[in-house]
Amino acid sequence: MTFNRRAFLGTSAMAAAVLAAPRLYAAAHGGKPKVVVIGGGAGGATAARYIAKDSDGAIDVTLIEPTRTYYTCFFSNLYLGGFKQYDDLGHSYGTLASDYGVNVVHDYAVGVDRDAKTVTLASGDSLPYDRLVLSPGIDFVAGSVAGWDVSAQNAMPHAYKGGSQTQLLKAQLEAMPEGGTFVMVAPPNPYRCPPGPYERVSMVAWYLSQNNPTAKIIIADPKENFSKQGLFEEGWQKHYSGMITRIGPDFGGGNVTVDPAAMTVDIDGEVINADVVNVIPAMKAGHIAAVAGVTDGNWAPVNPGDMTSKMDENIHVLGDASAQGDMPKSGFSANSQAKVAAMSIRGALTGSQVFPAKYSNTCWSLIAENDGVKVGASYEPTEEKIASTGSFVSQTGEDAALREATYQESEGWYSGITADMFG
Amino acid sequence: MTLLARFSLVAVVACLAQVATAAEEIGDAERGEALFRQCQSCHQIGPDATNRVGPHLNGVFGRTAGSVEGFRYSKAFERAGSKGLEWHIDTLGSFLENPKAIVPGTRMSYRGMADAQDRADLIAYMRDFSASPANIPESDPTARAVSHDLDPAILEIQGDPAYGEYLASECQTCHRVDGQDSGIPSIIAWPEDDFVIAMHAYKTKAREHPVMNMMAGRLSNEEIAALAAYFATLE
Numbered sequence A: 001m002t003f004n005r006r007a008f009l010g011t012s013a014m015a016a017a018v019l020a021a022p023r024l025y026a027a028a029h030g031g032k033p034k035v036v037v038i039g040g041g042a043g044g045a046t047a048a049r050y051i052a053k054d055s056d057g058a059i060d061v062t063l064i065e066p067t068r069t070y071y072t073c074f075f076s077n078l079y080l081g082g083f084k085q086y087d088d089l090g091h092s093y094g095t096l097a098s099d100y101g102v103n104v105v106h107d108y109a110v111g112v113d114r115d116a117k118t119v120t121l122a123s124g125d126s127l128p129y130d131r132l133v134l135s136p137g138i139d140f141v142a143g144s145v146a147g148w149d150v151s152a153q154n155a156m157p158h159a160y161k162g163g164s165q166t167q168l169l170k171a172q173l174e175a176m177p178e179g180g181t182f183v184m185v186a187p188p189n190p191y192r193c194p195p196g197p198y199e200r201v202s203m204v205a206w207y208l209s210q211n212n213p214t215a216k217i218i219i220a221d222p223k224e225n226f227s228k229q230g231l232f233e234e235g236w237q238k239h240y241s242g243m244i245t246r247i248g249p250d251f252g253g254g255n256v257t258v259d260p261a262a263m264t265v266d267i268d269g270e271v272i273n274a275d276v277v278n279v280i281p282a283m284k285a286g287h288i289a290a291v292a293g294v295t296d297g298n299w300a301p302v303n304p305g306d307m308t309s310k311m312d313e314n315i316h317v318l319g320d321a322s323a324q325g326d327m328p329k330s331g332f333s334a335n336s337q338a339k340v341a342a343m344s345i346r347g348a349l350t351g352s353q354v355f356p357a358k359y360s361n362t363c364w365s366l367i368a369e370n371d372g373v374k375v376g377a378s379y380e381p382t383e384e385k386i387a388s389t390g391s392f393v394s395q396t397g398e399d400a401a402l403r404e405a406t407y408q409e410s411e412g413w414y415s416g417i418t419a420d421m422f423g
Numbered sequence B: 001m002t003l004l005a006r007f008s009l010v011a012v013v014a015c016l017a018q019v020a021t022a023a024e025e026i027g028d029a030e031r032g033e034a035l036f037r038q039c040q041s042c043h044q045i046g047p048d049a050t051n052r053v054g055p056h057l058n059g060v061f062g063r064t065a066g067s068v069e070g071f072r073y074s075k076a077f078e079r080a081g082s083k084g085l086e087w088h089i090d091t092l093g094s095f096l097e098n099p100k101a102i103v104p105g106t107r108m109s110y111r112g113m114a115d116a117q118d119r120a121d122l123i124a125y126m127r128d129f130s131a132s133p134a135n136i137p138e139s140d141p142t143a144r145a146v147s148h149d150l151d152p153a154i155l156e157i158q159g160d161p162a163y164g165e166y167l168a169s170e171c172q173t174c175h176r177v178d179g180q181d182s183g184i185p186s187i188i189a190w191p192e193d194d195f196v197i198a199m200h201a202y203k204t205k206a207r208e209h210p211v212m213n214m215m216a217g218r219l220s221n222e223e224i225a226a227l228a229a230y231f232a233t234l235e
């Protein structure tokens, strides 16, 4: 280390790092230590890349992900609005394999044997691990919206996992009759991307204002309040006056039954004939987390310092699936958590230096063309959870130049995070 | 604008862009302040400046022509801006010399300032009301002032690049390590001092940006030095 004396004495962070002395590692399965990562999304791809990159071949990294192209949920609303092409959202795993030496296996994990420390794949193969990273994203809570289950997702798409669902919703939006009705059933907390449904409403409204200006949007919402509410409502008033109606819980927005065959939505007894119904059900950790036995209720609780499961110190749970405290379920958060976990895994398996965890998040949303807003916070681990240490949010009434700059920044972020995930 | 005029605008700007002038030599800002009196009937500059007959002139350096929020520009100015005219020391100099040659059709009724020294002094004065490279290294590089108010002891700290590499992973969610800029600036291969000065400007909120204020705000002096050391090594 090249500290001068003053710098060294003044560095509390370094002092803490020195205390976190690496444990000695003994590979459970012989050979190089092995890390298996389940899920190649914001958390998993980042973790695989950082572990492989920073360990310089000292750790075997296998990434299990069924799809060959990952379509981001982030910016998928901009695709609905017409600001992005579908292809802009797709990213392949080629560079992770070729440049970082990650063993990318396109398969589905179906079992985890925590005693034997193995993962079983749908193909029947079994993979040993010393550390397992679970970043499977979300699944939906059965029965959370009366009348809807995943078999109805073609009639009433959720478009809340990336890929074909997003395309389907876009096609339905484009096929809406003149003056038609778009209904969104918004999810209860906690769910992935707190501003996501409202950015989606904004982008749908943008599309309709350009192509079908007499159409209407109705949101049935079980929540009193939502993320960036003041900013969205100001924007809706400004850009889409009269188009959007939100029915909150006071007016029965939480009492919804859908009929996918009839294409109707019953909101507290009032039946609406809809042309497009976007049902975003309640969420839980991706199924494999429950299969691995690391969930408590809907989510997988983790230790705030290194994202290890509270049920198993050899498993790290990242991203949306984890219950960690104050961080929102976002791609940015998952990416941030992945780097902390990667550092801690390397420390445990190769004895590399471990520094104190720092986390952060910023979520940008687009309300209309060049009208971008953002919200963000920094976080640190406490005994009990990952706790927010400071935050900011865009203000209502900001001038157009600032909003445009904020949008430009979100473009930069998208380019940055996807490069950080996939190399 | 006629085709010919449009062509000449592009041509003039293209030539001007090749003239680079060193910062410290812009001119005598005190003389410039006196000269600015001729501008004052239309333009304000300084802490409370607002748009009047002409747009306010705070932050003009590095700005696209015709882009001050809330000011109604002539068509000519809007077009000049959309064609890429930006205000730097060179373009401002030419514009002040002969406004109608640079933006034909501008509403600004000013014949022009013939004397080169006068123009330089006036620009030196105006330069003080734009972002300065002293605390914002990537601001318009026309006036790279040598002074900044950061404690020299802070600049002396030798950062640990290994620690910097871990801390940098947080920056890389947005700032690409290959230096590509799609809306968020490159931060690789900066001189370490510039990096440290910029981060402290964010930390103390001398420079405002909510994300960067938050990120820099929780970094210690040593952590900033570590980041500067690490990013300086990237190419």
Ligand SMILES: Cc1cc2nc3c(=O)[nH]c(=O)nc-3n(C[C@H](O)[C@H](O)[C@H](O)COP(=O)(O)OP(=O)(O)OC[C@H]3O[C@@H](n4cnc5c(N)ncnc54)[C@H](O)[C@@H]3O)c2cc1C
Residues within 6 Å of the ligand: A038, A039, A040, A041, A042, A043, A044, A064, A065, A066, A067, A070, A072, A073, A074, A075, A076, A077, A107, A108, A109, A110, A135, A136, A137, A138, A159, A160, A161, A192, A193, A196, A197, A200, A286, A287, A288, A318, A319, A320, A321, A329, A330, A331, A332, A333, A334, A362, A363, A364
């Ligand atoms: C409309 C919308 C907009 C959004 N906008 C933003 C935004 O602007 N900014 C932001 O930061 N976040 C945004 N998000 C949230 C972001 O997409 C998620 O928070 C993020 O993707 C979570 O990362 P993850 O790794 O937990 O899960 P994911 O990225 O979903 O990755 C999970 C991966 O695991 C795979 N998988 C699941 N089960 C298995 C299994 N058994 N075996 C193998 N693989 C499996 C899946 O195929 C998937 O690829 C948005 C989300 C939505 C829906």
